[in-house]
Amino acid sequence: MKPINTVTLKLTFIIYYCQCNFFIMGLRGRVPLWEFEGETLKIDFFIINMLYFSVSRIFNKSQELFRQASCLIPGGVNSPVRAFKAVGGKPLFIDHGKGSRIYDVDGNDYIDYVLSWGPLIIGHAHPEVIEVIKKTAELGTSFGAPTELEIRLAQEIKKAYPSMAMVRAVNSGTEATMSALRAARGFHSLHGGQKRDKIIKFEGCYHGHADGLLSKAGSGLATLGIPDCPGVPQSYASETITVPYNDISAVEAVIKQDGKDIAAVIVEPIAGNMGCVPPKAGFLEGLRRITKQHGIILIFDEVMTGFRAAYGGAQELYGIVPDMTCLGKVIGGGLPVGVYGGSIEIMSNIAPQGSVYQAGTLSGNPLAMAAGLKTLEILNRAGTYDLLENRSKMLEDGLKDAAIRAGAKTKFYRVGTMFCSYFTDHEVSDWESVKTCDTKRFGRYFSLLLENGINIAPSQFEAGFMSTVHSERDIEDTVKACYEALIKSS
Numbered sequence: 001m002k003p004i005n006t007v008t009l010k011l012t013f014i015i016y017y018c019q020c021n022f023f024i025m026g027l028r029g030r031v032p033l034w035e036f037e038g039e040t041l042k043i044d045f046f047i048i049n050m051l052y053f054s055v056s057r058i059f060n061k062s063q064e065l066f067r068q069a070s071c072l073i074p075g076g077v078n079s080p081v082r083a084f085k086a087v088g089g090k091p092l093f094i095d096h097g098k099g100s101r102i103y104d105v106d107g108n109d110y111i112d113y114v115l116s117w118g119p120l121i122i123g124h125a126h127p128e129v130i131e132v133i134k135k136t137a138e139l140g141t142s143f144g145a146p147t148e149l150e151i152r153l154a155q156e157i158k159k160a161y162p163s164m165a166m167v168r169a170v171n172s173g174t175e176a177t178m179s180a181l182r183a184a185r186g187f188h189s190l191h192g193g194q195k196r197d198k199i200i201k202f203e204g205c206y207h208g209h210a211d212g213l214l215s216k217a218g219s220g221l222a223t224l225g226i227p228d229c230p231g232v233p234q235s236y237a238s239e240t241i242t243v244p245y246n247d248i249s250a251v252e253a254v255i256k257q258d259g260k261d262i263a264a265v266i267v268e269p270i271a272g273n274m275g276c277v278p279p280k281a282g283f284l285e286g287l288r289r290i291t292k293q294h295g296i297i298l299i300f301d302e303v304m305t306g307f308r309a310a311y312g313g314a315q316e317l318y319g320i321v322p323d324m325t326c327l328g329k330v331i332g333g334g335l336p337v338g339v340y341g342g343s344i345e346i347m348s349n350i351a352p353q354g355s356v357y358q359a360g361t362l363s364g365n366p367l368a369m370a371a372g373l374k375t376l377e378i379l380n381r382a383g384t385y386d387l388l389e390n391r392s393k394m395l396e397d398g399l400k401d402a403a404i405r406a407g408a409k410t411k412f413y414r415v416g417t418m419f420c421s422y423f424t425d426h427e428v429s430d431w432e433s434v435k436t437c438d439t440k441r442f443g444r445y446f447s448l449l450l451e452n453g454i455n456i457a458p459s460q461f462e463a464g465f466m467s468t469v470h471s472e473r474d475i476e477d478t479v480k481a482c483y484e485a486l487i488k489s490s
């Protein structure tokens with residue numbers, strides 16, 4: 001299957017033009033196709049064109065919608081990485097999704113490894129999730145008052161994340177991290193006997209787009225080549241100390257110098273916003289030890305890893321208990337959600353129980369709570385994480401083998417259902433090493449995959465995601481397409 005884009009449209013136009021000329025000149029617009037015992041079978045240009053069109057993908061509607069969107073929405077998209085800036089081309093407009101596939105407005109289908117950037121761990125439009133959303137919506141979409149669903153989701157989260165004795169629901173991962181940091185700073189002001197304004201974050205980790213968290217914040221900004229975001233006051237940015245990921249001695253050095261001013265260390269326990277960078281042995285343990293020693297609050301941003309790296313997230317996988325945790329993505333079942341939480345000591349300072357103010361008109365929205373609860377219920381069924389591991393491992397083995405067969409220099413990393421293939425022959429462990437990847441080749445690889453019906457994130461610096469509904473056949477087709485794309489992109 002070969003799709004059509006502007007280049008092929010131009011080519012087709014040239015072919016038609018030549019064909020007309022052939023007819024005008026009284027020649028047959030034919031090319032030799034097959035010679036057998038002196039007979040030559042010829043094929044008409046028109047037939048070539050018809051054959052070509054019958055197997056081609058057309059992106060006309062997507063392109064027209066993108067043109068309209070670009071007049072109304074900055075860059076034509078409501079979140080920057082969707083714009084294909086890092087890989088060239090124009091974004092696809094999606095009509096619908098089902099299971100492991102998405103379908104664009106031109107009717108092309110793709111096996112999807114973006115999964116709405118992580119939330120859809122049980123696939124697109126899971127019938128049980130859709131059913132519960134419909135039923136809940138019939139009762140009303142929002143009340144601005146508590147519902148029982150909020151308690152049920154809080155209970156489920158606490159069961160899986162015992163470190164989250166108390167939680168607060170918000171509407172996005174950004175809100176969760178932003179609010180967790182306020183809670184951490186508030187805790188020090190109220191109970192630590194001293195105001196602490198500084199935080200430590202890691203290069204290449206993304207914690208949403210709040211002021212103060214955009215410094216060296218991984219994929220989104222790197223993809224667009226934005227080093228420092230205009231609009232963020234210097235006074236905010238200066239409260240954030242950024243250190244290399246996986247470098248515990250860098251953390252120790254900063255804490256030795258500024259420890260008394262540092263309220264929190266926030267970390268993606270598996271870095272998913274610079275591809276997929278696992279923590280080195282001892283890194284998370286080191287963070288836990290040193291933050292405890294200095295009374296600094298350790299925040300695990302598990303917006304991406306929560307219920308994905310394992311049911312209990314990276315904290316279950318690595319056996320580390322943070323002081324606070326941020327969740328999002330999977331817990332909303334595809335609807336907008338975020339949750340932050342921690343010990344009762346910290347969380348009881350949140351308004352109205354305490355004086356650290358944080359609020360939200362749609363927070364704890366019944367549709368998001370219901371979709372999240374149903375998703376967790378499905379994930380809890382026996383064998384689900386074994387299935388996820390098997391499928392993820394199958395893809396890993398297939399892609400590693402494809403890279404060897406294609407002679408491509410790539411490094412593949414995976415933790416649970418998160419993975420990334422880097423175009424480099426160096427090991428990757430932090431932002432400096434990730435940055436050296438061949439992003440131009442990634443761009444060609446991405447376009448070739450898309451043309452062959454495989455949707456991966458349009459940036460070298462993003463993780464891929466596996467779901468429970470990716471079939472073995474999907475994975476075989478993906479590996480085949482990846483092999484061809486590796487050969488052609490070299």
Ligand SMILES: Cc1ncc(COP(=O)(O)O)c(C=O)c1O
Pocket residue numbers: 117171172173174175177206207208209268272273301302303304328329338
């Ligand atoms: C680790 C992490 N934290 C926070 C966020 C922000 O979440 P949201 O996009 O829902 O605001 C993201 C989003 O990708 C993320 O990956």
